[in-house]
Amino acid sequence: MTKAVLSTLELLVLLLPAALLLGGYMARVFRGERTFLSAGLRPIEKLVYRLCRIDESQEMSGRSYALSVVATTLGGCLVLFLIQLLQGILPFNPQGLHGVRWDTALNTAISFGTNTNWQAYAGETTMSPLTQMLGLAVQNFLSAAVGIAVAVAMIRGFARKETQTIGSFWVDFVRAVVYVLLPLALVLAVVLVSQGVVQTLHAPVSAQTLEGATQVIPVGPVASQEAIKEVGTNGGGYYNANSAHPFENPNGLTNLLENFALLLIPTALVFSFGIIVGNRRQGRALLAAMLVLFALGLGVSFWAELSGNPLLAGAGVSGGANLEGKEVRFGIPASALWAESTTVTSTGAVNSAHDSDLPLSGLVQLFNMGIGEVIFGGVGVGLIGMLFYVVLAMFIAGLMIGRTPEFLGKKLGAREMIMAVIGILLPSITLLAGAAVALVLPAGLAGLGNPAAHGLSEILYAYTSAAGNNGSAMAGLSVNTPFYNLTLGLAMLIGRFATLLPGLAIGAAVARKKTVPGSIATFPTTGALFVVVLVAVILLVGALTYFPAFSLGPILEHLFLGAGRLA
Amino acid sequence: MKEIRTAFLVILVFSLLLGVVYPLLMTGIGQLAFPSRANGSLVSVGGHVVGSELIGQSFVSARYFHGRPSPSDYDAMASGASNFGPTNSAFLLEVKTRVDRLLRENDLAPGTSVPADLVLASASGLDPDISLEGALLQVDRVAAARGLDIAVVRALVQQMTRGPFLGAFGDPRVNVLQLNLALDGLS
Numbered sequence: 150m151t152k153a154v155l156s157t158l159e160l161l162v163l164l165l166p167a168a169l170l171l172g173g174y175m176a177r178v179f180r181g182e183r184t185f186l187s188a189g190l191r192p193i194e195k196l197v198y199r200l201c202r203i204d205e206s207q208e209m210s211g212r213s214y215a216l217s218v219v220a221t222t223l224g225g226c227l228v229l230f231l232i233q234l235l236q237g238i239l240p241f242n243p244q245g246l247h248g249v250r251w252d253t254a255l256n257t258a259i260s261f262g263t264n265t266n267w268q269a270y271a272g273e274t275t276m277s278p279l280t281q282m283l284g285l286a287v288q289n290f291l292s293a294a295v296g297i298a299v300a301v302a303m304i305r306g307f308a309r310k311e312t313q314t315i316g317s318f319w320v321d322f323v324r325a326v327v328y329v330l331l332p333l334a335l336v337l338a339v340v341l342v343s344q345g346v347v348q349t350l351h352a353p354v355s356a357q358t359l360e361g362a363t364q365v366i367p368v369g370p371v372a373s374q375e376a377i378k379e380v381g382t383n384g385g386g387y388y389n390a391n392s393a394h395p396f397e398n399p400n401g402l403t404n405l406l407e408n409f410a411l412l413l414i415p416t417a418l419v420f421s422f423g424i425i426v427g428n429r430r431q432g433r434a435l436l437a438a439m440l441v442l443f444a445l446g447l448g449v450s451f452w453a454e455l456s457g458n459p460l461l462a463g464a465g466v467s468g469g470a471n472l473e474g475k476e477v478r479f480g481i482p483a484s485a486l487w488a489e490s491t492t493v494t495s496t497g498a499v500n501s502a503h504d505s506d507l508p509l510s511g512l513v514q515l516f517n518m519g520i521g522e523v524i525f526g527g528v529g530v531g532l533i534g535m536l537f538y539v540v541l542a543m544f545i546a547g548l549m550i551g552r553t554p555e556f557l558g559k560k561l562g563a564r565e566m567i568m569a570v571i572g573i574l575l576p577s578i579t580l581l582a583g584a585a586v587a588l589v590l591p592a593g594l595a596g597l598g599n600p601a602a603h604g605l606s607e608i609l610y611a612y613t614s615a616a617g618n619n620g621s622a623m624a625g626l627s628v629n630t631p632f633y634n635l636t637l638g639l640a641m642l643i644g645r646f647a648t649l650l651p652g653l654a655i656g657a658a659v660a661r662k663k664t665v666p667g668s669i670a671t672f673p674t675t676g677a678l679f680v681v682v683l684v685a686v687i688l689l690v691g692a693l694t695y696f697p698a699f700s701l702g703p704i705l706e707h708l709f710l711g712a713g714r715l716a
Numbered sequence: 717m718k719e720i721r722t723a724f725l726v727i728l729v730f731s732l733l734l735g736v737v738y739p740l741l742m743t744g745i746g747q748l749a750f751p752s753r754a755n756g757s758l759v760s761v762g763g764h765v766v767g768s769e770l771i772g773q774s775f776v777s778a779r780y781f782h783g784r785p786s787p788s789d790y791d792a793m794a795s796g797a798s799n800f801g802p803t804n805s806a807f808l809l810e811v812k813t814r815v816d817r818l819l820r821e822n823d824l825a826p827g828t829s830v831p832a833d834l835v836l837a838s839a840s841g842l843d844p845d846i847s848l849e850g851a852l853l854q855v856d857r858v859a860a861a862r863g864l865d866i867a868v869v870r871a872l873v874q875q876m877t878r879g880p881f882l883g884a885f886g887d888p889r890v891n892v893l894q895l896n897l898a899l900d901g902l903s
Binding site: 273274282338358366466602 | 798882
């Protein structure tokens with residue numbers, strides 16, 4: 150337990166001050182103020198505007214902002230789809246790989262365009278270096294920038310009053326790439342290469358092992374992709390084993406840095422939020438709620454994983470230590486810490502195999518994703534999702550004290566409430582319906598990698614990950630089939646737009662409203678009471694939505710495990 | 717529509733910046749500043765590549781320390797985990813078989829508890845390390861097979877053991893390829 154607590158504290162000591170600094174920096178960037186990087190980056194920003202014929206002074210209505218978001222997301226998917234299909238005739242393909250099969254390519258295109266990075270394929274034998282660089286890595290940046298932009302627009306809505314516009318999507322989007330994502334990725338990539346993450350355009354290397362066998366070792370432009378994969382909460386690995394692969398994550402230092410990187414922007418955005426709405430205590434209150442939920446889930450995971458697997462202990466494994474699917478250089482605590490971090494954000498990068506985690510860890514991961522990844526969350530979309538819960542919590546609190554719900558001086562009406570409920574419930578309905586369909590169709594059951602309750606968890610995990618735009622998997626499920634590629638692809642699209650569009654709708658709606666000054670009767674939204682109400686609402690919604698499904702999957706398996714029963 | 721045109725222009729311009737300039741710049745920096753790391757931390761003996769210090773490889777001979785079980789048998793083109801669930805009976809059966817084999821190979825009494833890493837597969841299937849306990853368990857066998865003093869082999873294991881990063885990330889561990897290369901250097 151010492152290592153568990155110590156690794157968590159070390160991560161937070163690194164994360165919170167860095168997020169505070171980055172949060173202030175991002176607030177300046179998105180308000181169009183000068184920063185210490187402006188001298189170098191402003192020319193690049195202006196060049197992009199000129200080449201793309203963007204007028205940076207042109208503000209947008211919510212509708213126009215939303216159209217731009219949809220066009221950029223679907224356009225990105227289309228380009229990525231074509232690159233994969235044409236891979237066989239494109240250059241930079243030293244292994245001579247063929248074009249990707251259409252259903253896999255479509256699933257992957259949606260997956261990377263929606264910041265999900267669900268991977269039905271194995272990178273080393275499916276995607277050429279060109280596809281990885283020009284296709285997948287580019288969407289890592291762009292999908293992350295879309296999420297940040299929409300969050301900024303929504304925040305702006307709360308900060309403004311009686312206006313029809315919420316900023317320019319193109320400006321927010323370009324700034325997110327040029328001022329935030331690219332500099333962070335550059336720095337992280339250099340550090341990763343120095344530690345052993347490969348970065349080369351060479352073909353796979355052939356080695357003659359000490360015992361005389363031949364081992365073919367795939368290399369490629371990995372560090373550049375690894376960096377943005379974590380910074381942008383994307384999670385799509387260059388290799389099939391993702392961040393468990395030694396070339397993606399070679400040691401304890403890279404593991405800490407990557408874990409830090411995938412939490413950084415989501416955490417920083419909470420600070421930016423407080424600054425932009427002119428109420429830093431509000432940002433800190435949201436952060437407190439996130440930290441409480443983070444600690445709850447992490448505590449359960451640590452307890453489960455460190456208790457070990459009694460069945461393994463019975464088989465002669467010392468302490469029943471659950472090292473199946475975990476790397477020695479990370480160990481059990483750092484694997485559990487990462488699993489928590491990657492599922493509370495929408496990252497989905499993994500440094501261990503979630504399919505082999507103990508049932509209660511799986512339960513926590515499913516819960517983190519199922520509530521919509523609002524504990525820190527994905528870049529941008531996490532904060533948007535948290536604000537949905539804030540609207541819901543304020544509505545409930547308003548009912549209890551008998552006043553119109555308010556947040557940040559904005560009266561919350563039916564429109565805001567409807568949009569928040571769509572944002573919370575539509576992904577949940579999608580994932581439960583998808584899993585239910587897969588569980589009754591032969592095409593769904595054919596993919597199972599494990600029997601009984603654990604099999605149900607695998608299918609539930611797949612749709613939860615897709616609708617939550619997470620991308621991690623209980624990877625024993627064989628999903629590279631037309632059935633799974635198409636249904637999971639649809640779930641990813643619904644999950645993405647059911648977050649982005651209601652977020653914009655709320656932002657645009659509150660921007661039109663007056664800001665009313667708080668009175669003695671206003672429900673205080675920066676204190677401990679607010680944090681408790683918010684956390685309680687999130688736990689309640691999650692429990693009410695998922696308890697029946699969870700009880701048939703991870704909870705049942707946990708009971709089996711305790712009774713020493715095999716499946 | 718104007719939005720669609722702008723979207724495609726932005727995707728095109730950023731594809732060049734982020735899909736060509738950025739990775740090539742990183743490749744240039746990596747190749748200049750950290751050439752060995754950037755190319756896969758390859759290990760050469762007598763002029764030919766015997767593997768990567770970061771990528772585990774299969775060892776079955778009694779003369780070498782063995783790594784962890786690998787679902788792909790250390791095929792580096794097929795990284796990945798077993799994805800066995802914790803209550804899967806096929807999984808438990810396989811673990812029992814591995815425990816028995818490990819005890820037999822190292823001449824240990826049946827019923828002895830063994831370090832988990834030696835009988836459970838890693839997440840990548842390419843884990844380059846074993847735990848310190850996992851290495852110590854194999855010392856007697858390796859020393860006997862090579863006609864070396866047990867104390868010498870044990871000292872080598874201790875010397876090559878690396879501790880957890882910042883006291884919290886990872887278990888005390890030994891890189892199997894490096895350990896075996898050092899053994900070959902001894903005898």
